[in-house]
């Protein structure tokens with residue numbers, strides 16, 4: 001069978017997927033049979049939005065991210081079945097299966113603007129079909145090679161740009177065949193005129209945000225180990241700090257912790273997300289996160305810092321470090337008890353956060369430098385900024 005067949009009963013869909021290409025690295029060999037069963041209201045609502053008989057690629061196109069967001073609203077607290085469970089098997093994460101000189105050609109499934117009209121700038125959620133050939137773990141990144149010639153090296157392709165993967169290893173369709181990115185379009189404004197200069201806009205982010213379903217995309221990776229979610233302790237605390245698209249890896253973590261029925265992994269700890277964006281319209285994946293708050297109030301906390309809408313206690317703009325300061329006592333206690341803390345987003349977020357943490361440590365009579373080196377030594381400190 002060259003394409004997958006999807007047949008739908010009233011509340012269940014069974015999907016069998018033909019093996020079009022064997023998996024590139026044998027350690028990640030897949031089971032090619034996928035089933036969405038009635039156990040999960042997430043998968044049921046996904047199924048209910050699919051046509052009676054269609055191909056899985058068509059199903060992906062018909063079932064947009066918007067539909068998935070709607071299913072967030074509809075779902076009960078039961079979890080979504082995922083497959084193939086062999087993606088849990090390897091003891092080490094996949095790394096650099098495809099390199100810049102030997103990249104993988106994947107296909108764009110969907111591109112959706114995920115910020116409201118009052119958000120400054122544009123951010124898109126992009127689903128990519130890798131057909132199971134580019135497996136990854138939550139917290140890793142893909143490299144993207146935009147089409148065209150590298151202006152600095154005539155005749156050569158563009159350099160690779162990295163993007164944090166915003167889905168779990170099972171992807172937004174829970175079948176291990178897609179990966180999602182959360183991409184902010186880089187736009188250049190002339191500092192003198194204040195006008196946009198399209199010739200200087202970011203190459204790869206604009207390629208991604210302008211791409212259409214069915215377009216080819218050259219991918220490398222997956223890469224990165226710093227942001228992998230440690231899973232040895234189901235009672236662990238994970239404090240996740242993001243600005244803007246830095247929320248991408250946390251969307252993956254939180255789906256794994258709260259949405260997916262992952263074999264042998266029942267999370268009972270605390271996940272605490274701090275998200276800094278400009279305003280309400282700039283909030284990313286807010287429906288999903290709000291749903292976790294409702295369904296898992298003892299295991300999930302979510303604090304937002306809206307810099308253009310809220311004021312900090314000194315009357316200035318509310319940044320993510322102001323929220324950290326507000327909860328610093330609790331955060332320090334959690335860190336002392338072994339919590340993991342993650343930072344992801346623009347490089348510029350770190351100095352303000354580090355200053356705040358240092359000040360709080362000093363107020364508590366602690367040395368921040370000593371504390372930081374201990375956190376690093378214990379592998380509790382995870383930073384990926386760009």
Ligand code: FAD
Pocket residue numbers: 141161162163164165182183184185186187188199200201202203204205206245246248384385386
């Ligand atoms: P480029 O073409 O590389 O340009 C870079 C910047 O320079 C742009 O802002 C552009 O407008 C400006 N510019 C271009 N020409 C000129 C000129 N002549 N003068 C002055 N300025 C100019 N980004 C995300 O959106 N989401 C993510 O999840 C994400 N994850 C990342 C993870 C990692 C580990 C890393 C390292 C980076 C990540 N990034 C992410 C950033 C991403 O890799 C790119 O750097 C970003 O999208 C910009 O790439 P670009 O090709 O669009 O811009």
